[in-house]
Structure formats: C-alpha cells, structure tokens
Amino acid sequence: MVTLDKDLASIQEVRDLLNAAKTAQQTLATMSQEQINKICEAMAQAAYDNREKLAKMANEETGFGIWQDKVVKNSFASKFVWDYIKDMKTVGILKEDNEKKIIDVAVPVGVIAGLIPSTNPTSTVIYKALIALKAGNGIVFSPHPNALNAILETIKIISVAAESAGCPKGAIGCMMKPTMQGTAELMKHQDTSLILATGGSAMVKAAYSSGTPAIGVGPGNGPAYIEKSADIPLAVKRILDSKTFDNGTICASEQSIIAETSNKTAVVAELKRQGAYFLSTEESAKLEKYIMRANGSMNPQIVGKSVQAIAQLTGLTVPASARVLIAEETRVGHKVPYSREKLAPILAFYTVDNWEEACELSMEILYQEGAGHTMMIHSQDDRIIRAFGLKKPVSRVLVNTPGALGGIGATTNMAPALTLGCGAVGGSSTSDNISPENLFNVRRIAYGVRELEELRETPAPYTETASINEDLLVDTLVERILAKLQ
Missing domain, CATH: 3.40.309.10 (Aldehyde Dehydrogenase; Chain A, domain 2)
Incomplete structure (x- = not known):
C-alpha cells in the first residue's frame, strides 16, 4: 500500500475539494435569489444556534481570547451579518436604467478560497461562507492548523443546514490536511476564482502573489x-x-x-x-x-x-x-x-x-x-x-x-464584516468592509443610443457673432502682430 506524502495528500485533497465546489457552484449559479436566500438564512440560523458551542471550542483549542466574547463574534457573523445582507440583490438582474438603456446583471465569481486565522476562526468561517453563497459562489477553506477542529465543526454545522435548504453538496469545503503546499495549490489553482485572505502579513502577501485575484487584509495598528x-x-x-x-x-x-x-x-x-x-x-x-x-x-x-x-x-x-x-x-x-x-x-x-x-x-x-x-x-x-x-x-x-x-460595523453603520479592506495604501485591492457585493461581477446589457454619423459630426465653424473667450482673443491678436513684425 502506497502512503502519500503529507504535502502531496494535501494538494490532492485541495484539487478534489475544488472540483466538488466548482460542480456545486455551477448549480448555485442557476438558482433564484429566493433559493439562495433560503440557503443563507438556514446557514445563519444554524450558526447562531450553535454560537456558544463553537465559541467554547475555538477558545479551548487555540487558547486565544474569551469564549463569552467569541459568542458575540459568532452572533455578529451569523445573525447581524445576515440581517444586513438578507435583502441585498446579488443574483440575476440588479437594476435597469430605462433612460440610459442599461441593465446590470450579477455574475458570481465562481469558487472562492477562504483563508481562516486562528484568532477568529469560527466567526470568520460563518461570515465568509455567508457572503460567498449569498453572491452565488462556492467556497473552499484553508484552516489555520491551530484551530482545525473548531473550524471543521463550524463548517459541518453550516453545511448540513445549507444542504437541508437546497444547497448542492460540496459548495462549502474545507481542507482536513492543511499544509502550506496545499494552501498554495488552493490559491493558485485554475478553478479558484478569488481569494479572501485574513491572517498574517506573509499569508496575505502570498495571496496577492499567487496570480489569482485576491482581497487581503494587512495588519491593523x-x-x-x-x-x-x-x-x-x-x-x-x-x-x-x-x-x-x-x-x-x-x-x-x-x-x-x-x-x-x-x-x-x-x-x-x-x-x-x-x-x-x-x-x-x-x-x-x-x-x-x-x-x-x-x-x-x-x-x-x-x-x-x-x-x-x-x-x-x-x-x-x-x-x-x-x-x-x-x-x-x-x-x-x-x-x-x-x-x-x-x-x-x-x-x-x-x-x-x-x-x-x-x-x-x-x-x-x-x-x-x-x-x-x-x-x-x-x-x-x-x-x-x-x-x-x-x-x-x-x-x-x-x-x-x-x-x-x-471597525467591523457592529457599533457603526458600516457594512458588518470580519474582512476589512485596506485600500491601495495598505496593499489591498479595496478599502471596503467586504460584503457579498464584493464577490460578484456585474455584466452590463447596454442598448445602442447613437449612430456613427452622430459621432462624426463636427462643431459649427466660428462666426463673427459667436461668443469668444477674451483670453483667446488677446492671444490671437498678439500672434498676428508678431507675425507682421517678422
């Protein structure tokens, strides 16, 4: 019996997860806004119902923080975020401008790679899964090894809820054998459309260097x-x-x-x-x-x-x-x-x-x-x-x-988020608090409103009665005088 090297096993696992997520996402992309909302609401409710259990798991496994505060984070990532995004249009036609004759259509980016830190493991999984699926995307997580069990339990809870509400199996995936090589494969693979990177500076830099579009968060200070x-x-x-x-x-x-x-x-x-x-x-x-x-x-x-x-x-x-x-x-x-x-x-x-x-x-x-x-x-x-x-x-x-x-939008009216863009000055692709609106593209259906002949029309020639800029008139007179002197 051949035993795969740990790194090779991790890489193969990532490829399998991406394949499953891509297939599931193709089904998600055909769903209506109502169907997507039903799935997301079920995920949010399941996460909220298990907020205390997951908070205690994260605290015990990582040794970071205070479990009672992690309950608040899990509540924020599920109920608070869902309340903010539930009425957001993210699927199909977003808006029609009859005057300008333009129609905006939401297009999911595809499969998202979600990188999860050990400081906020369960809440970040809940939040990223919610905003990804709300925009019609699949997501595959790379968990921090020091919070693996809490992350896997969170994904299990929200996946079961999502599938019970009609979500295709495989839309939410997670590496069970996380290695740096496996995470690198996740970020660089052709089936990964976007990276949501939350973590240390080195990891965020690796996301931006992967060749895959990324939304990363640098350090706060x-x-x-x-x-x-x-x-x-x-x-x-x-x-x-x-x-x-x-x-x-x-x-x-x-x-x-x-x-x-x-x-x-x-x-x-x-x-x-x-x-x-x-x-x-x-x-x-x-x-x-x-x-x-x-x-x-x-x-x-x-x-x-x-x-x-x-x-x-x-x-x-x-x-x-x-x-x-x-x-x-x-x-x-x-x-x-x-x-x-x-x-x-x-x-x-x-x-x-x-x-x-x-x-x-x-x-x-x-x-x-x-x-x-x-x-x-x-x-x-x-x-x-x-x-x-x-x-x-x-x-x-x-x-x-x-x-x-x-900063995360809990005590302000900014978009509630656990991924906070830092803009160009911070080496990030956006300055937004990341929401589902950052996770779909917009296809524009634009009707023609002018013909070529209209574009070729030239301005009316100058006439004596036309209004003249006084500075331009003075410049013209000076040029004529100089020409005569020469």
Whole structure:
C-alpha cells in the first residue's frame, strides 16, 4: 500500500475539494435569489444556534481570547451579518436604467478560497461562507492548523443546514490536511476564482502573489486620539471595552493612545480608574522583549491572552483587577514593539501638545505599520474630526466608538464584516468592509443610443457673432502682430 506524502495528500485533497465546489457552484449559479436566500438564512440560523458551542471550542483549542466574547463574534457573523445582507440583490438582474438603456446583471465569481486565522476562526468561517453563497459562489477553506477542529465543526454545522435548504453538496469545503503546499495549490489553482485572505502579513502577501485575484487584509495598528474636547470617561470606556474584547484579537482594536499635554493628567487618571495598569520604565522594558519575536513578527505567546497570563509569562507583578497594560512611549519604528500591532491587552501611550501634532504622530505610526486599516478619534470638535478624516492614510476613521467593534460595523453603520479592506495604501485591492457585493461581477446589457454619423459630426465653424473667450482673443491678436513684425 502506497502512503502519500503529507504535502502531496494535501494538494490532492485541495484539487478534489475544488472540483466538488466548482460542480456545486455551477448549480448555485442557476438558482433564484429566493433559493439562495433560503440557503443563507438556514446557514445563519444554524450558526447562531450553535454560537456558544463553537465559541467554547475555538477558545479551548487555540487558547486565544474569551469564549463569552467569541459568542458575540459568532452572533455578529451569523445573525447581524445576515440581517444586513438578507435583502441585498446579488443574483440575476440588479437594476435597469430605462433612460440610459442599461441593465446590470450579477455574475458570481465562481469558487472562492477562504483563508481562516486562528484568532477568529469560527466567526470568520460563518461570515465568509455567508457572503460567498449569498453572491452565488462556492467556497473552499484553508484552516489555520491551530484551530482545525473548531473550524471543521463550524463548517459541518453550516453545511448540513445549507444542504437541508437546497444547497448542492460540496459548495462549502474545507481542507482536513492543511499544509502550506496545499494552501498554495488552493490559491493558485485554475478553478479558484478569488481569494479572501485574513491572517498574517506573509499569508496575505502570498495571496496577492499567487496570480489569482485576491482581497487581503494587512495588519491593523490603529492609534486612538483623545482630543481635548472629548468626553474623557466615555472615551476611556470605549477604548478599554474595545481593547479587552476577546483580549484584543480583532485587528481593528486600538494599539496606542494619543493624549494632549492639556488633558494627559485627566486621561491617565481615568484610565487607571477604569482598570488600566501603567508600567514603570523597568516593567515596560521587561514586557517589550516579549511583544515581538527576533524576526520582527508578533509573539504568538501573548496573542489573545489576558493581562494576568501575560504578567505570568513575563514575570511582571500586576494587580488582579488590571484590564490592560499601558507603556508610555515617545518612539515609533519597526524595532519599537509598543508602536506596532499587539493583538493583546497592551497599549502604548503618547503625549502631544496639540491636534496638529496628534495628526502627524498618528500618520507616522500608521505608515510604519497599519496603513490603510483603521484609526480612532474621540472628540466633540467636528472641524478636527473632518481634518483627521481628510488626511489619515486609513480606510476607516472611527469617531467616538470602540475600534474593534466600530471597525467591523457592529457599533457603526458600516457594512458588518470580519474582512476589512485596506485600500491601495495598505496593499489591498479595496478599502471596503467586504460584503457579498464584493464577490460578484456585474455584466452590463447596454442598448445602442447613437449612430456613427452622430459621432462624426463636427462643431459649427466660428462666426463673427459667436461668443469668444477674451483670453483667446488677446492671444490671437498678439500672434498676428508678431507675425507682421517678422
């Protein structure tokens, strides 16, 4: 008996999954909007009904986050997302413009490759499967190995529900033998039409380098500016609500706080009152060594861990009531860990003299890491808010709201999504919160409205009575005078 090498077995598995998904997708493409909606509603309901079970599985398997918060994520990815997209037209004729004589028709992209991170495994599967099938596509998942069981259980639950509602078998597939070679095959295969990449920078870069159209999400590194007109207690509450939600595993969560000299004392006092622990210089240096690995990537040992777990890992002694760890910082750079993305309850704290300095500092932080993603501002001054919105190199400027929940559209009216485009500045193909509308193409049926003879018509010749631009007249007279002088 011949045993296939692990990598070869993974590659073959991907090919089989893609073949099944392609066949199923061809059936999906013939379905009506009503049939597609019935399938998606069944998936969303099944995921919602199992939100607690899946949250606990993800937490136990990965060790990341807080299971109660993962319940909220699963609820968001199923019920909240479905409520937003259920009336969206994604199949057949989208609209008709009788005046311009153009008809828009939705065309599914085909089979989507869904790359799933370990930080938000079950919720990301639910969300990506929902938006993919809503647009008439099949999807094949590449799961993070550290969350494989939770991901497979999620797919089993939504697949059974989808098929019971009329979905063709194979439309939702998942690698059970995930390897880098298998994932590379999934991304490069001719039957993969689009990649939805959520994860580390290396994986997103690989998606864009695959030769297959991709929607990828780079790292978040959002600063939160507390401007002097802000309601400080409420601003601090929102920041801590966000940074402690699932222990900071959402990439839109705050990574640093910027305060002004005029309100620093009040901001620091409020942070401490609400459970922030400010590290001493020695403690800050001690923790700093654990934030990044030698190769410059985030240390997975701190990702999604509580303050107490991080303290135990690093040898720090912090109060049992501490919710976040804060280090005062003045530097920004690749080798300055506090100025970078930290998917854990750790924040940098910067002080500036005014909003103009805050503007420049936030851009320096973002251009160093997190460009195109998200930043937050807490202010009552619309002039300053608009100035930030016009200048910042991000796709989302969140005003007076928690970053993690505002960025994904839970506490704002943006499209609810767990894949957040970063735009060209962030190396992404779109700046949108990804929805089904990003997962179909539009075929336009356009009727002719002009004949060639009409295009060949030339403007009426100049006459004495025609109106003349005064500048043009002066130029013409000067040219005539110069010609006579020559």
